[in-house]
Amino acid sequence: MSRQATGTRVWPPPPVHTEPLLQAPPPVQAPDERAVRRSPRADPRGHWFLVVVTMVLISGALVFNGYVHGVTGETQEVTPAPAEPSSDLQRVWEGGPVLNLTGPRPDSARLPARTVALTFDDGPDPRWTPQLLDVLKRHGAKATFFAVGARIAENPALARRIVAEGHEIGDHTYAHADLSALPEWRLRLEVSLTQKVLAGATGLHTRLVRPPYSSQPDAVTEPQLRALRTLGAEGYLVALTDLDTKDWSRPGTERILRAALPQRGKGAVVMMHDSGGDRGQTVAAVDRLLTMLSERHYRVTTLTSALGMPSAHSPAGRTDRLIGVGLGFAQRASAAFATVMAWVLAVAGVLTLSRLLFFLVLAWVHVQRARGGRRRVGRAPAWPFPPPVTVIVPAYNEAAGIEATVRSLVTTDYPGVVEVIVVDDGSADGTAAIAASLGLPGVQVIRRPNGGKPAALNTGIAHASHDILIMVDGDTVFEPATIGHLVRPLADPAVGAVSGNTKVGNRRGMIGRWQHIEYVIGFNLDRRAFDLLGCMPTVPGAIGAFRRSALASVSGVSTDTLAEDTDLTMAMCRAGWRIVYEENALAWTEAPTSLRQLWRQRYRWCYGTLQAMWKHRRAVVEPGPFGRRCLGYLTLFQVVLPLVAPVVDIMAVYSLAVGDPLPVVAVWAGFVLVQAFTGWYALRLDRERASVLWVLPLQQFVYRQLMYLVVIQSVATAALGVRLRWQTIRREGTFASPAPRA
Numbered sequence: 001m002s003r004q005a006t007g008t009r010v011w012p013p014p015p016v017h018t019e020p021l022l023q024a025p026p027p028v029q030a031p032d033e034r035a036v037r038r039s040p041r042a043d044p045r046g047h048w049f050l051v052v053v054t055m056v057l058i059s060g061a062l063v064f065n066g067y068v069h070g071v072t073g074e075t076q077e078v079t080p081a082p083a084e085p086s087s088d089l090q091r092v093w094e095g096g097p098v099l100n101l102t103g104p105r106p107d108s109a110r111l112p113a114r115t116v117a118l119t120f121d122d123g124p125d126p127r128w129t130p131q132l133l134d135v136l137k138r139h140g141a142k143a144t145f146f147a148v149g150a151r152i153a154e155n156p157a158l159a160r161r162i163v164a165e166g167h168e169i170g171d172h173t174y175a176h177a178d179l180s181a182l183p184e185w186r187l188r189l190e191v192s193l194t195q196k197v198l199a200g201a202t203g204l205h206t207r208l209v210r211p212p213y214s215s216q217p218d219a220v221t222e223p224q225l226r227a228l229r230t231l232g233a234e235g236y237l238v239a240l241t242d243l244d245t246k247d248w249s250r251p252g253t254e255r256i257l258r259a260a261l262p263q264r265g266k267g268a269v270v271m272m273h274d275s276g277g278d279r280g281q282t283v284a285a286v287d288r289l290l291t292m293l294s295e296r297h298y299r300v301t302t303l304t305s306a307l308g309m310p311s312a313h314s315p316a317g318r319t320d321r322l323i324g325v326g327l328g329f330a331q332r333a334s335a336a337f338a339t340v341m342a343w344v345l346a347v348a349g350v351l352t353l354s355r356l357l358f359f360l361v362l363a364w365v366h367v368q369r370a371r372g373g374r375r376r377v378g379r380a381p382a383w384p385f386p387p388p389v390t391v392i393v394p395a396y397n398e399a400a401g402i403e404a405t406v407r408s409l410v411t412t413d414y415p416g417v418v419e420v421i422v423v424d425d426g427s428a429d430g431t432a433a434i435a436a437s438l439g440l441p442g443v444q445v446i447r448r449p450n451g452g453k454p455a456a457l458n459t460g461i462a463h464a465s466h467d468i469l470i471m472v473d474g475d476t477v478f479e480p481a482t483i484g485h486l487v488r489p490l491a492d493p494a495v496g497a498v499s500g501n502t503k504v505g506n507r508r509g510m511i512g513r514w515q516h517i518e519y520v521i522g523f524n525l526d527r528r529a530f531d532l533l534g535c536m537p538t539v540p541g542a543i544g545a546f547r548r549s550a551l552a553s554v555s556g557v558s559t560d561t562l563a564e565d566t567d568l569t570m571a572m573c574r575a576g577w578r579i580v581y582e583e584n585a586l587a588w589t590e591a592p593t594s595l596r597q598l599w600r601q602r603y604r605w606c607y608g609t610l611q612a613m614w615k616h617r618r619a620v621v622e623p624g625p626f627g628r629r630c631l632g633y634l635t636l637f638q639v640v641l642p643l644v645a646p647v648v649d650i651m652a653v654y655s656l657a658v659g660d661p662l663p664v665v666a667v668w669a670g671f672v673l674v675q676a677f678t679g680w681y682a683l684r685l686d687r688e689r690a691s692v693l694w695v696l697p698l699q700q701f702v703y704r705q706l707m708y709l710v711v712i713q714s715v716a717t718a719a720l721g722v723r724l725r726w727q728t729i730r731r732e733g734t735f736a737s738p739a740p741r742a
Contacts, residue, residue, distance in 0.1 A: 062334070096217070115306045117270065123147055124151050135290065143168070144304075171209040172194070174197070179227040199321045241271035251281075386416030387416055424446065425451060473589065477587070486500055495577070501543070501585055503589070528685075538565055562605075643715065
């Protein structure tokens with residue numbers, strides 16, 4: 001046992017006064033637990049509605065983009081028709097390529113002799129459609145373009161050019177859907193959306209329609225005929241083909257040309273494509289085909305003109321034009337958003353991976369330097385004798401663990417004098433009485449009205465007898481050697497504070513294991529890197545040692561934020577003090593045991609960190625590494641990336657749904673493996689078992705989402721200017737039994 005001042009002093013209930021140096025603004029609101037329950041909620045709730053609406057809009061934009069880009073062109077052979085058709089289907093087989101299905105029986109028409117209607121499906125395409133239009137213009141020919149609504153929305157100027165140059169546009173559905181496999185409502189929606197977006201682009205509607213995956217009349221099946229009847233009931237003229245060039249398979253210019261040439265002077269509807277892939281062969285074949293047809297005295301014109309019918313185009317109403325413009329804008333916006341989000345996903349992944357690898361390297365360097373320092377005895381500053389230390393324990397309703405905390409401080413191996421001051425901050429559960437009843441040497445108990453943790457710490461500082469001050473939470477216990485490890489770096493007069501190594505004591509449940517991994521990887525590994533970079537953002541309230549003169553230089557612990565430890569550390573860094581990390585100074589803390597308690601704690605932490613970052617924002621333009629390195633890092637990795645994390649998750653699900661899932665799964669597995677390696681190394685540095693890493697994949701599906709929702713809540717609270725109250729959590733008394741050992 002260390003040398004202690006004898007006797008236990010209990011200060012009376014009236015308020016105590018701090019030294020003028022440590023006076024501060026009115027404290028952060030921190031009423032007792034009963035007052036918190038009675039008071040109205042201080043944090044906003046309306047923003048969750050906005051978050052949900054935003055997520056719905058983002059999901060809708062991605063789903064819309066995935067829907068319209070699900071199929072880009074003809075990609076399959078036409079299914080053969082059944083052997084025994086119905087009478088109506090037999091009539092279709094024996095008829096021409098242009099079907100009128102408005103009556104009780106199918107009617108059809110064929111093109112007259114030496115008349116060709118060139119038709120192009122799946123466009124307009126910004127690369128190939130203009131080339132085909134140029135070829136047609138050079139030969140003075142007209143054609144019919146069966147356009148996909150989604151492509152019209154993407155390329156409205158091309159649709160207008162098609163119409164302006166005297167060509168005809170037909171409806172090829174909005175997303176190139178197989179109409180025979182769709183319910184009737186979806187079928188009607190597909191052609192209706194195309195009509196509207198065509199109206200928005202050109203001011204026109206069309207009476208022509210060609211179902212995707214169709215070919216000659218004798219290839220029509222019964223399900224396709226049912227779909228065609230629905231189109232006929234909507235007033236459409238269905239256009240199939242006489243000559244299917246199958247140019248989508250890129251068989252070569254010669255084969256496309258042979259397939260497109262009518263035989264023995266017959267008229268024909270010729271099917272080609274102006275989108276859905278490389279159409280260079282089609283462009284070359286059309287150029288040669290038009291030359292040959294001209295030499296054979298064929299007329300090449302639009303489909304309705306070839307049949308001697310009025311134009312398929314009719315003026316669209318104002319409402320449909322407006323809806324079409326909006327639909328086109330929505331599609332282009334969703335495509336742009338999906339592209340941006342893909343880049344965000346890639347950048348976020350690269351940044352996260354780079355951070356992990358960079359911090360691993362820094363942690364390794366930190367370990368090597370620490371080992372080198374121990375070998376080179378005499379080079380590092382050392383105390384001529386163990387300095388006396390005051391340990392301050394701010395306590396608010398800590399009855400469950402205050403005894404274990406105080407006893408761990410008294411039973412220390414530190415050879416110098418240790419004074420322990422327990423500052424009871426208006427507890428209603430007998431915390432002060434428990435601490436006083438222990439009768440331990442060198443322990444003082446100060447009672448004060450509830451005013452918040454910063455005020456309690458300042459009270460302890462004002463009554464401390466020594467110049468080396470250690471601050472410890474009332475739910476934390478020290479190892480016997482912890483105080484000695486904390487004090488040793490303060491032998492260097494440039495060091496103003498020392499961060500200890502906080503460990504989770506109650507790590508048996510899933511939530512405890514997740515927090516254990518977070519403390520080791522996310523906190524302690526990071527502190528090694530911050531130590532090397534000279535930009536430590538936080539000396540944790542659970543365990544930290546301070547030089548009194550350093551505290552005095554920043555006027556003590558500020559009550560401006562809910563993260564008084566982060567605020568204090570940032571202020572000391574700006575004042576020029578060096579903040580270091582001592583991995584061997586171990587403290588065991590009680591972590592929240594439920595998601596609700598965890599939320600309350602992290603909400604306060606995150607909100608308080610945002611307050612501290614804003615308070616010290618001018619550090620960015622000040623000399624020294626703290627502002628640019630620390631605040632930049634916190635802004636990027638603890639604010640920006642968590643804010644976009646929900647979008648990253650939605651993008652991952654979107655990619656799984658509309659694309660090849662293997663790359664997404666591979667990337668996710670790769671990140672988990674990198675995190676697992678990082679965790680293994682961090683656990684090894686902290687001399688912890690790596691077996692806990694089995695919960696790491698599960699952490700990605702619950703814990704991670706909870707943490708970024710905390711950031712969203714905190715940013716919304718700060719942006720709306722709402723004053724967050726102190727978030728109390730229930731203590732379980734983890735250390736009522738003997739404290740765990742490393």
